[in-house]
Amino acid sequence: MKIIKLSAIDSTNSFLKDLAQDSCLENFTIVTTESQLKGRGQQSSVWLSEPSKNLTFSVFVSFKNFEISNKKYLTFAVSLAVYEAIIEEIKHDVFIKWPNDILSGNKKLCGILVENSIQKTKIKYSVIGIGLNVNQTNFSEAIDKVTSVKLITQKKYDLDVFLNSIILKLKSRIRELENQDFKKLEDNYLSVLYKKNTPTMFKNSSDGLFMGIICGISKDGLLQIELEDETIKEFGIKEVSFA
Incomplete structure (x- = not known):
């Protein structure tokens, strides 16, 4: 596992995608930054993060034989890995909001962006961007319904330790994906899906x-x-x- 640490970058996903096109990357190569200047979310939304307080990183994951028709299970695997790392600290009231935001109560803790490189009917590799509010405690009034792990637990976290926890869980969930344990992934995902079965x-x-x-x-x-x-x-x- 190779980690590339940058002090500042427009987008870790864009940087890692460019790197993947220009070189042969080791699986689970990580690009992390203290300050992400133009972080991106789903459908061109923007992810804002206070420098050096949070986790803003991207992970390169390659696949040998993963059909694009099964891509929803990749969403499940990534979301569950981040959810599991967070629930170890917060313990309760954490959910996955479809498709892959992580909430505490009704407040956003984490955003995830998965971008895939397609070859015919298969996903060749994915660049997984994760922005997790860890130690930030002050947020712009323009951003509604956000929180951080520290705001909830009142504890300060070592970002490297938190990152390692997420990567270990991501590797485990990707292994399930490659073993086509799709039912387990879907059952686990739906069991923590925000507002499921609630009018x-x-x-x-x-x-x-x-x-x-x-x-x-x-x-x-x-x-x-x-x-x-x-x-x-x-x-x-x-x-x-x-x-």
């Missing part, structure tokens, strides 16, 4: 409100919500949010 008010992409119950994830990785008429509708990222 909830949602907002669609046109700002329409509706009541529904999260009941699962489709084969293509879409969020399945049971509506009041007992039909099930599927939504992609940015097509639905909590009202």
